[in-house]
Amino acid sequence: MTPVELLRQLGNRVTSRVWRLGFASRFMLMTVLYSGTALKRFHLTMREIYFTGVLSLIIILVSGLFVGMVLGLQGYDTLQRYGSSEALGILVALSLVRELGPVVAALLFASRAGSAITAEIGLMKATEQLSAMEMMAVNPIARVVAPRFWAGVISMPLLAALFSAMGVFGGYLVGVQLIGVDEGSFWSQMQAAVDFRQDIMNGVIKSAVFGAIVSWIAVFEGYDADPTAEGVSRATTRTVVTSSLAILAADFVLTAFMFRGI
Amino acid sequence: MKLVRRGQWRAGRYNPPFFDFRILLLVSSEPLVQIRDLNFAYDSRAILTGINMTIPRGSIVAIMGLSGCGKTTTLRLIGGQLRPSSGEVRVAGQVVHELDDKGLYALRRRMGMLFQFGALFTDMSVYDNVAFQMREHTDLPEELIHDLVLLKLHAVGLRGAHRLMPAELSGGMARRVALARAIALDPMLIMYDEPFAGLDPISLSIVGELIRKLTDALGISAIVVTHDVQESLKIVDYVYFMAAGKIVAEGTAEDIKNSTEPFVHQFVWGEIDGPMNFHFPAPDYREEMFAQPGKPRGWWG
Numbered sequence: 001m002t003p004v005e006l007l008r009q010l011g012n013r014v015t016s017r018v019w020r021l022g023f024a025s026r027f028m029l030m031t032v033l034y035s036g037t038a039l040k041r042f043h044l045t046m047r048e049i050y051f052t053g054v055l056s057l058i059i060i061l062v063s064g065l066f067v068g069m070v071l072g073l074q075g076y077d078t079l080q081r082y083g084s085s086e087a088l089g090i091l092v093a094l095s096l097v098r099e100l101g102p103v104v105a106a107l108l109f110a111s112r113a114g115s116a117i118t119a120e121i122g123l124m125k126a127t128e129q130l131s132a133m134e135m136m137a138v139n140p141i142a143r144v145v146a147p148r149f150w151a152g153v154i155s156m157p158l159l160a161a162l163f164s165a166m167g168v169f170g171g172y173l174v175g176v177q178l179i180g181v182d183e184g185s186f187w188s189q190m191q192a193a194v195d196f197r198q199d200i201m202n203g204v205i206k207s208a209v210f211g212a213i214v215s216w217i218a219v220f221e222g223y224d225a226d227p228t229a230e231g232v233s234r235a236t237t238r239t240v241v242t243s244s245l246a247i248l249a250a251d252f253v254l255t256a257f258m259f260r261g262i
Numbered sequence: 263m264k265l266v267r268r269g270q271w272r273a274g275r276y277n278p279p280f281f282d283f284r285i286l287l288l289v290s291s292e293p294l295v296q297i298r299d300l301n302f303a304y305d306s307r308a309i310l311t312g313i314n315m316t317i318p319r320g321s322i323v324a325i326m327g328l329s330g331c332g333k334t335t336t337l338r339l340i341g342g343q344l345r346p347s348s349g350e351v352r353v354a355g356q357v358v359h360e361l362d363d364k365g366l367y368a369l370r371r372r373m374g375m376l377f378q379f380g381a382l383f384t385d386m387s388v389y390d391n392v393a394f395q396m397r398e399h400t401d402l403p404e405e406l407i408h409d410l411v412l413l414k415l416h417a418v419g420l421r422g423a424h425r426l427m428p429a430e431l432s433g434g435m436a437r438r439v440a441l442a443r444a445i446a447l448d449p450m451l452i453m454y455d456e457p458f459a460g461l462d463p464i465s466l467s468i469v470g471e472l473i474r475k476l477t478d479a480l481g482i483s484a485i486v487v488t489h490d491v492q493e494s495l496k497i498v499d500y501v502y503f504m505a506a507g508k509i510v511a512e513g514t515a516e517d518i519k520n521s522t523e524p525f526v527h528q529f530v531w532g533e534i535d536g537p538m539n540f541h542f543p544a545p546d547y548r549e550e551m552f553a554q555p556g557k558p559r560g561w562w563g
Contacts, residue, residue, distance in 0.1 A: 132377055132383075137367040137395075
């Protein structure tokens, strides 16, 4: 391959990625503009909250419990070297509320609900259900896309909060019940150290942003999928990979802004 | 039939007019759909060239031709899902591609479309599929929607199946439910995209007869895109034959059956020899056989 051909291919790839990003941004703008139906007829969004949020509960709660238990074990192992094992409650709570809760819950949400949203919309496109809706004078972005997008934005902070709560409980089980850390110190130090605005609210904001990112990617990939079995399969994979990378990148940016004064 | 708009029913603001001027449309001699010098291309690849068609009110017109000749594209242009490169599609006096979103959606509410495999919403029951448009576009009370849905399903012989999900239906039943959905708001035009594809002979006859009966009973127009010559010639009033994006023949069902045009004759009688080639265009067979083999594509083959 000649250098000119190589350069041309590289340019082509860059141009197509930029074009796609622009298309995705316009799609996002349209989704927000056509959100009236999803908010006015809130039962449409509620239905999607059930499918994306409620049905993700099991995986979120079980993962939260195990992550909290692991944090309890690892945290105790490190803290007891410095004679501060009573601070285990702080370590578990802050790790979960600030970072692990929003990030791990969002990663699980992307693989459980994000992929399902992409596959569903992609298959609706492949089986001409979206075209049928258009021909019935019903805007598919307002009727199909917007409710799924808002369901993700609403569900994600709730799932992250439940993940963190379950994680704290897992840390308590291992730290207090299994290892024998003082129960009073565990809870009181946690209560004293965790700040509602600085820690919990920032965690909620993070998870809402992650919810918007995952939902945006999921609905866009589904809507833009090639209407074939292979196209839907590729779109589903892209949703999980792109969402995961976007969550981690956004987490870094948000953390840099939120906790820069500490 | 007067369509009750959102809010009018509950607010008691709906009063039938003394004289509905839309009745004039029913007796108007102007064709419902007129296509003039229509051209359409994807990038530089021409799909339709110089199409002229007329769909009179109250008639069934078939568009026939081989796969990929531009039949479905024509339907999409009539429905406003695509914009023509040049020329115009006029439906009920309105130029489709000149309408804004609001105007286009208003026009589509008066059209119905039956997709090739039904395109039923798989997360909704048969009942909810038929009720979908009524719930979206009107504010009718649920009791009235219930009666209307059962009426539409009764018309296609599937009132007893209203609780089933689309996955529980056969191909023919799905097509009939889609037909009930397409007539939900009593449209002025129904477009059928391959309504007979993949159906057994009995379902095929049932769907064909339904199309004819519903068109006559509702006084609407229908466009049927199909390759099923025998079934469609039984029910249609006029036929347009397309090949490579152009209209190559047209006429009544009798004209088509008796046509001596080589393409039409080959298509109608399913002959192997004729102007339509079996082989996809390719270089000379002998030259290609003795040419140097190409490089392997990679370690996988």
